[in-house]
Each structure stands twice: as structure tokens, then as C-alpha cells.
Amino acid sequence: xxxxxxxxxxxxxxxxxxxxxxxxxxxxxxxxxxxxxxxxxxxxxxxxxxxxxxxxxxxxxxxxxxxxxxxxxxxxxxxxxxxxxxxxxxxxxxx
Numbered sequence: 466x467x468x469x470x471x472x473x474x475x476x477x478x479x480x481x482x483x484x485x486x487x488x489x490x491x492x493x494x495x496x497x498x499x500x501x502x503x504x505x506x507x508x509x510x511x512x513x514x515x516x517x518x519x520x521x522x523x524x525x526x527x528x529x530x531x532x533x534x535x536x537x538x539x540x541x542x543x544x545x546x547x548x549x550x551x552x553x554x555x556x557x558x559x560x
Contacts, residue, residue: 492555493518495528510556518552531555 493514494506500516507513521529522544532547533539536554541547 490560491558492531493552493558494560495521508560510560514556522548 490506490508490510494510496513496517497503497507500513502517518529529548530540532551533541536547536550538551
């Protein structure tokens with residue numbers, strides 16, 4: 466059996482790049498500046514997160530269905546006080 470061919474070793478250079486890493490700030494970090502929904506959050510827990518959650522809740526958006534019976538985390542297909550309980554708990558967990 467012939468030996469396996471090995472790829473050439475070496476370095477490849479490229480132009481410099483800027484990398485931005487956003488760390489979600491907990492499960493309640495859903496809003497950005499101006500109360501606009503932010504898919505990955507904005508790294509801060511503030512009134513914008515409340516505004517976005519309330520807007521999603523009253524629009525019947527599935528992303529606001531975060532609570533189930535007894536205020537436990539989980540989607541149950543309902544929009545009720547359990548969703549608020551879970552959201553508030555996540556908010557006060559902090560970053």
C-alpha cells in the first residue's frame with residue numbers, strides 16, 4: 466500500500482478582520498435600543514427588554530410564551546401570568 470499523501474504545511478496570511486462577540490445577558494435580554502427586538506440581545510437588561518416582551522406577548526408571538534403552569538419555564542401555548550413570572554425571574558437573574 467502506498468503512503469498517504471500529506472498536505473503541505475505552512476502559513477497563510479490574510480487581511481486583518483474585526484470580530485465582535487456578543488454575549489447574551491440572560492434569557493430576558495431580548496430588546497435593543499428603542500425597544501426594538503434584538504435576536505441576540507444587546508448585552509444589557511433594561512426597560513427595552515420589558516417593552517419588547519410586552520409587545521411580543523400582546524402580539525401573541527411564540528417567543529413570549531416562556532412560562533407554563535405554576536410559573537415554570539417552558540412553552541405551553543398560552544399567554545398568561547406564567548409568562549410574566551418567568552420573564553421577570555429571568556430578568557432578575559441578571560447577566
